[in-house]
Amino acid sequence: MIKVIGLTGSIATGKSTASKYLEALGCTVIDGDVIAREVAEDPRVLRRIGSTFGGKVLDDEGKLRRKKLGALVFNDEDALKKLNKIMHPAIRSKIKEQLETLKDRSQNQTKNRFQLEKSLNCVVIDGALLIEMNLHPWVDEVWVVAMKKDEQVRRLMERDGISKTDARKRIEAQMSTEEKKKFADVVLDNSKDPEYLKEQIVRELSRLKEQ
Ligand SMILES: Nc1ncnc2c1ncn2[C@@H]1O[C@H](COP(=O)(O)OP(=O)(O)O)[C@@H](O)[C@H]1O
Numbered sequence: 001m002i003k004v005i006g007l008t009g010s011i012a013t014g015k016s017t018a019s020k021y022l023e024a025l026g027c028t029v030i031d032g033d034v035i036a037r038e039v040a041e042d043p044r045v046l047r048r049i050g051s052t053f054g055g056k057v058l059d060d061e062g063k064l065r066r067k068k069l070g071a072l073v074f075n076d077e078d079a080l081k082k083l084n085k086i087m088h089p090a091i092r093s094k095i096k097e098q099l100e101t102l103k104d105r106s107q108n109q110t111k112n113r114f115q116l117e118k119s120l121n122c123v124v125i126d127g128a129l130l131i132e133m134n135l136h137p138w139v140d141e142v143w144v145v146a147m148k149k150d151e152q153v154r155r156l157m158e159r160d161g162i163s164k165t166d167a168r169k170r171i172e173a174q175m176s177t178e179e180k181k182k183f184a185d186v187v188l189d190n191s192k193d194p195e196y197l198k199e200q201i202v203r204e205l206s207r208l209k210e211q
Pocket residue numbers: 009010011012013014015016017018155156158159190191192193194195197
């Protein structure tokens with residue numbers, strides 16, 4: 001049996017930390033950030049970015065100048081919309097493709113061997129924008145990593161080396177944790193130590209296994 005978990009949450013709530021635990025517990029993780037980076041290297045995508053934002057966002061080799069593009073879209077909602085319109089469909093289809101490959105593989109494995117015990121084959125989509133990009137209809141369960149905003153600000157400042165103002169800005173530019181929780185089948189509380197997060201993940205995975 002294969003189960004697909006959509007792991008999401010606001011920036012710096014602990015999605016990557018949770019993914020790492022899920023991977024250690026045997027799940028296969030599709031990392032939305034890695035896919036977004038790969039898509040941003042696709043020559044067809046780069047050409048569209050170049051023609052939309054001008055050659056200044058590409059370097060001499062035609063690679064993306066991330067900082068330049070970031071600065072362009074950071075304070076300009078229209079520009080961000082344009083960029084998302086180029087990036088999101090490409091990210092979506094790449095995630096779908098990987099998901100289908102993993103599902104096929106899992107089905108073949110099940111066909112090929114006797115299963116003496118209930119085994120759980122789990123795939124995790126780690127995506128900050130899982131809901132915004134409408135990926136949640138593809139998953140069996142949505143798991144939202146959540147915590148109080150004060151601590152989120154602190155962790156984001158420390159991880160990315162940014163000011164409190166910038167950290168707040170980045171958090172407020174995204175869908176709030178409260179909003180995301182409305183879509184959640186499971187809310188993982190990451191307000192305490194990482195071990196506490198891990199305990200919840202172990203518990204939820206064994207629940208899934210019993211289903
Ligand atoms: N329970 C925790 N206690 C302390 N620091 C944590 C905890 N969980 C995550 N962190 C740290 O907070 C930062 C954000 O976590 P991360 O997993 O990168 O978030 P996300 O992937 O959601 O952006 C990282 O530096 C991470 O090491």
